Amino acid sequence: xxxxxxxxxxxxxxxxxxxxxxxxxxxxxxxxxxxxxxxxxxxxxxxxxxxxxxxxxxxxxxxxxxxxxxxxxxxxxxxxxxxxxxxxxxxxxxxxxxxxxxxxxxxxxxxxxxxxxxxxxxxxxxxxxxxxxxxxxxxxxxxxxxxxxxxxxxxxxxxxxxxxxxxxxxxxxxxxxxxxxxxxxxxxxxxxxxxxxxxxxxxxxxxxxxxxxxxxxxxxxxxxxxxxxxxxxxxxxxxxxxxxxxxxxxxxxxxxxxxxxxxxxxxxxxxxxxxxxxxxxxxxxxxxxxxxxxxxxxxxxxxxxxxxxxxxxxxxxxxxxxxxxxxxxxxxxxxxxxxxxxxxxxxxxxxxxxxxxxxxxxxxxxxxxxxxxxxxxxxxxxxxxxxxxxxxxxxxxxxxxxxxxxxxxxxxxxxxxxxxxxxxxxxxxxxxxxxxxxxxxxxxxxxxxxxxxxxxxxxxxxxxxxxxxxxxxxxxxxxxxxxxxxxxxxxxxxxxxxxxxxxxxxxxxxxxxxxxxxxxxxxxxxxxxxxxxxxxxxxxxxxxxxxxxxxxxxxxxxxxxxxxxxxxxxxxxxxxxxxxxxxxxxxxxxxxxxxxxxxxxxxxxxxxxxxxxxxxxxxxxxxxxxxxxxxxxxxxxxxxxxxxxxxxxxxxxxxxxxxxxxxxxxxxxxxxxxxxxxxxxxxxxxxxxxxxxxxxxxxxxxxxxxxxxxxxxxxxxxxxxxxxxxxxxxxxxxxxxx
DNA sequence: GCACCGACTTAGGATGTTACAA
DNA sequence: TTGTAACATCCTAAGTCGGTGC
Numbered sequence: 001x002x003x004x005x006x007x008x009x010x011x012x013x014x015x016x017x018x019x020x021x022x023x024x025x026x027x028x029x030x031x032x033x034x035x036x037x038x039x040x041x042x043x044x045x046x047x048x049x050x051x052x053x054x055x056x057x058x059x060x061x062x063x064x065x066x067x068x069x070x071x072x073x074x075x076x077x078x079x080x081x082x083x084x085x086x087x088x089x090x091x092x093x094x095x096x097x098x099x100x101x102x103x104x105x106x107x108x109x110x111x112x113x114x115x116x117x118x119x120x121x122x123x124x125x126x127x128x129x130x131x132x133x134x135x136x137x138x139x140x141x142x143x144x145x146x147x148x149x150x151x152x153x154x155x156x157x158x159x160x161x162x163x164x165x166x167x168x169x170x171x172x173x174x175x176x177x178x179x180x181x182x183x184x185x186x187x188x189x190x191x192x193x194x195x196x197x198x199x200x201x202x203x204x205x206x207x208x209x210x211x212x213x214x215x216x217x218x219x220x221x222x223x224x225x226x227x228x229x230x231x232x233x234x235x236x237x238x239x240x241x242x243x244x245x246x247x248x249x250x251x252x253x254x255x256x257x258x259x260x261x262x263x264x265x266x267x268x269x270x271x272x273x274x275x276x277x278x279x280x281x282x283x284x285x286x287x288x289x290x291x292x293x294x295x296x297x298x299x300x301x302x303x304x305x306x307x308x309x310x311x312x313x314x315x316x317x318x319x320x321x322x323x324x325x326x327x328x329x330x331x332x333x334x335x336x337x338x339x340x341x342x343x344x345x346x347x348x349x350x351x352x353x354x355x356x357x358x359x360x361x362x363x364x365x366x367x368x369x370x371x372x373x374x375x376x377x378x379x380x381x382x383x384x385x386x387x388x389x390x391x392x393x394x395x396x397x398x399x400x401x402x403x404x405x406x407x408x409x410x411x412x413x414x415x416x417x418x419x420x421x422x423x424x425x426x427x428x429x430x431x432x433x434x435x436x437x438x439x440x441x442x443x444x445x446x447x448x449x450x451x452x453x454x455x456x457x458x459x460x461x462x463x464x465x466x467x468x469x470x471x472x473x474x475x476x477x478x479x480x481x482x483x484x485x486x487x488x489x490x491x492x493x494x495x496x497x498x499x500x501x502x503x504x505x506x507x508x509x510x511x512x513x514x515x516x517x518x519x520x521x522x523x524x525x526x527x528x529x530x531x532x533x534x535x536x537x538x539x540x541x542x543x544x545x546x547x548x549x550x551x552x553x554x555x556x557x558x559x560x561x562x563x564x565x566x567x568x569x570x571x572x573x574x575x576x577x578x579x580x581x582x583x584x585x586x587x588x589x590x591x592x593x594x595x596x597x598x599x600x601x602x603x604x605x606x607x608x609x610x611x612x613x614x615x616x617x618x619x620x621x622x623x624x625x626x627x628x629x630x631x632x633x634x635x636x637x638x639x640x641x642x643x644x645x646x647x648x649x650x651x652x653x654x655x656x657x658x659x660x661x662x663x664x665x666x667x668x669x670x671x672x673x674x675x676x677x678x679x680x681x682x683x684x685x686x687x688x689x690x691x692x693x694x695x696x697x698x699x700x701x702x703x704x705x706x707x708x709x710x711x712x713x714x715x716x717x718x719x720x721x722x723x724x725x726x727x728x729x730x731x732x733x734x735x736x737x738x
Numbered sequence: 739g740c741a742c743c744g745a746c747t748t749a750g751g752a753t754g755t756t757a758c759a760a
Numbered sequence: 761t762t763g764t765a766a767c768a769t770c771c772t773a774a775g776t777c778g779g780t781g782c
Contacts, residue, residue, distance in 0.1 A: 616765060691749055
């Protein structure tokens with residue numbers, strides 16, 4: 001659908017995304033970040049949390065106050081955020097503008113209305129599975145569901161009563177992989193079908209949770225004495241602390257980051273904090289620092305790692321697997337579930353994306369004293385490493401995280417949570433798609449309504465309607481931005497809104513806007529042409545206000561539901577359009593990828609073309625050429641074999657003809673496969689399919705498509721994806737309609 | 739009503755592993 | 761057997777949204 005995705009567009013996009021944007025540079029002028037001195041920080045934390053083993057509300061308040069005091073960094077963050085969002089919105093809008101973006105294809109309207117009853121699980125009295133309702137109202141649609149409906153529905157709560165979460169339960173969890181060999185690893189035979197059970201109500205996420213806590217980053221290993229750091233041309237032995245931070249920089253020497261001023265400046269500032277006073281006195285200029293020997297050492301190490309013998313590699317692998325087995329799983333409500341990120345982020349230099357003002361800052365090492373552990377009271381609590389204490393152990397079953405800590409760069413909280421294959425993530429995912437399906441039911445009237453509202457006499461209503469239009473069609477979400485110290489929500493800069501009005505803009509044709517939209521924009525633009533934002537903050541500038549409005553329109557509706565809905569409905573529609581029954585499997589998969597790609601383009605999921613793209617494309621072309629030659633040869637041979645057979649008229653030559661014929665056929669097939677591959681790859685050059693596949697496309701659409709056309713689901717989803725979408729694979733049959 | 743924050747979800751680059759061709 | 765491309769997984773930054781407290 002967007003085959004003409006132009007080169008220009010992508011340049012615009014990736015260009016600004018990766019932070020060149022000179023136009024805005026002034027915006028991010030270096031500011032003295034008042035972020036605390038690292039050491040002060042440490043001290044304060046020490047005093048703050050010295051006796052924080054127990055949850056203490058006054059302590060918490062105190063902590064909060066402390067946090068608020070240090071608002072400077074947050075402001076900076078906001079400012080930075082603002083810029084990033086602007087760029088994205090602007091770039092995305094340009095691209096989508098040209099391509100007529102999210103404007104739903106005309107066919108969407110003609111989608112048969114789904115008569116199923118949708119309701120938000122959130123507000124249901126009984127949080128029974130959505131498909132239970134499907135069964136009730138449309139039994140024939142989801143056959144498999146129907147069958148299951150007759151099965152007894154296990155009651156989770158009852159189960160809990162029956163099997164008290166004593167330690168022993170762990171041993172019998174289904175998916176234990178006893179054999180260390182990965183190749184031999186089997187999918188667990190009996191996978192828990194959580195989707196056939198009841199959900200919790202009232203925000204309870206679990207009743208029992210037990211885990212072993214996080215895995216900390218390995219301690220720093222000092223450099224061997226022959227690897228030296230040089231200052232001003234002379235070797236210099238660094239203290240352990242300073243050396244460690246230096247290695248972070250040395251490891252990144254080949255990266256573009258280390259050439260950036262901001263990065264260098266932030267790094268140097270934080271590095272100096274780790275130095276002894278002598279070092280501090282001596283090392284005053286980063287440009288005089290020579291890390292190259294260190295850099296080479298790390299390169300050599302990584303080479304050595306690659307060159308390790310099979311046995312050595314195997315040993316490491318086994319150790320990793322042991323770690324995974326021990327720390328990678330938890331027990332949540334009688335089921336053993338995989339943890340997503342059980343390793344604590346190691347220390348290093350912060351790699352903010354784009355022109356992040358904090359890039360290069362030191363991400364400090366996380367210690368047990370920074371860690372909040374969340375688990376059941378009656379579970380065996382994870383033990384902190386000997387001689388250390390957790391910051392806190394809490395038992396909050398209204399949240400899903402197992403471990404959390406606050407990082408030092410932005411002051412944000414980081415979490416350890418469960419794998420996407422877990423019940424807790426899967427349920428949420430499923431619910432997300434159900435909300436999007438409910439939007440499908442009312443999207444037409446909703447669209448009609450906001451179009452109507454463009455004409456409203458009330459400015460507030462008109463603006464809201466324009467906002468909705470953008471959210472729906474261009475996925476320009478309202479966002480928060482700093483404006484004179486106040487947080488306002490707004491759309492992107494005027495330049496973004498203006499582009500459809502600029503006469504020479506190619507984008508003018510792009511957004512199929514009604515005249516009343518133009519009118520609304522124009523009014524604003526005339527008045528605010530020099531202002532940074534389009535909408536006045538007085539009326540609707542809180543994201544929450546708009547979201548409240550969305551809630552009124554449909555239960556559970558937020559801006560992001562539009563994205564899910566538009567993506568999924570587009571996939572379904574594109575699959576219908578592109579798949580033809582005559583095609584063979586690989587052609588069908590190409591069609592699937594094309595449908596997926598259409599969605600990725602809509603959602604503006606871009607990627608940098610792989611570094612090896614041109615080369616690999618060339619290689620493929622060479623292969624194709626060779627195959628063509630081979631085909632020509634084979635055809636010639638067939639021809640002469642035929643001629644031969646005509647003369648000889650014996651069995652042997654007849655057989656030879658058959659053989660040659662088959663050879664030609666085989667080569668033709670191979671050639672086609674290669675050509676399909678080339679097309680697919682070329683079209684995929686700058687598009688990232690993963691994000692939409694993983695986050696926006698209702699997996700049941702893909703599963704239904706696979707079942708309908710007899711495509712093995714493995715061709716569409718790899719193992720991890722199949723684990724994540726197990727619920728969909730199990731429940732959707734070929735008739736599934738999004 | 740505003741500012742801020744916690745708890746998630748989304749995003750895509752980096753790194754590791756596997757499959758396949760030479 | 762080796763080198764390489766493709767694919768999978770890991771990692772963590774960034775975005776979203778609702779809640780809270782002033």
